[in-house]
Amino acid sequence: MGRITRAEMIQYLKLYFIFGSQNTTQLPEQVVKEAIAGGITLFQYREKGEGSKAGAEKEELARKLQEICRQNGIPFIVNDDIDLAVQLNADGLHIGQEDIGAKEARKMMGDKILGVSAYTIDEGLEAAEDGADYLGLGPIYATGSKDDAAEETGPQVITLFRKMGIKTPIVGIGGIYEDNIDEVMKSGSDGISIISAIASAPSPFESARNLKKRIENYL
Numbered sequence: 001m002g003r004i005t006r007a008e009m010i011q012y013l014k015l016y017f018i019f020g021s022q023n024t025t026q027l028p029e030q031v032v033k034e035a036i037a038g039g040i041t042l043f044q045y046r047e048k049g050e051g052s053k054a055g056a057e058k059e060e061l062a063r064k065l066q067e068i069c070r071q072n073g074i075p076f077i078v079n080d081d082i083d084l085a086v087q088l089n090a091d092g093l094h095i096g097q098e099d100i101g102a103k104e105a106r107k108m109m110g111d112k113i114l115g116v117s118a119y120t121i122d123e124g125l126e127a128a129e130d131g132a133d134y135l136g137l138g139p140i141y142a143t144g145s146k147d148d149a150a151e152e153t154g155p156q157v158i159t160l161f162r163k164m165g166i167k168t169p170i171v172g173i174g175g176i177y178e179d180n181i182d183e184v185m186k187s188g189s190d191g192i193s194i195i196s197a198i199a200s201a202p203s204p205f206e207s208a209r210n211l212k213k214r215i216e217n218y219l
């Protein structure tokens, strides 16, 4: 099988839905089914912060959402929790700078997808060297989905990474919704990561579909 190619990774990153039970008051399985029907291209299970699940409950929901993704051909990525990612044989793992190092994660994940959050150029360069298949940059705009988020960077951080010659696939995250997608994509991002614009929408299906329509200009 081998590592995912850059071209394949870029396709998956187009509309990347990141979600955990803490992001909704609806049934989590229903939200993910609607997001998939609306056209998301990649899914990350991120059970974190106030009201999130842990232990057996977290694993149980992870398995349910992994199965829904599997049935629809959407890769299932786990956030932070490498033990869960390995236990579920997930399609990939996303780690931040405070999680396990990318080198170590690459060893444990084999050829699975490995995403790394980067805030500075050095973090981005290091992650790419250590085997990251994509970088998450942001928060691009103010976000309500991460209580310890850093200062928003603006889309110019993506342009800067490109200017510094970073070729690794990049996805922007943080406060992205229909009206600022164009600015993020024009800055050189390969895709957008969305939490609340889909999870908190009255219709996650409609929201995902509208976002997909917008992103289609960049496919």
Ligand SMILES: C=C1C=NC(C(F)(F)F)=NC1=N
Pocket (backbone or CB within 6 Å): 016, 018, 044, 046, 079, 094, 096, 115, 116, 117, 135, 136, 137, 171, 172, 173, 193
């Ligand atoms: C904190 C995060 C930053 N970026 C990303 C992604 F969009 F996947 F790159 N996921 C996260 N959980």
Ligand SMILES: [Mg+2]
Pocket (backbone or CB within 6 Å): 079, 080, 094, 095, 096, 097, 098, 099
């Ligand atoms: Mg993390």
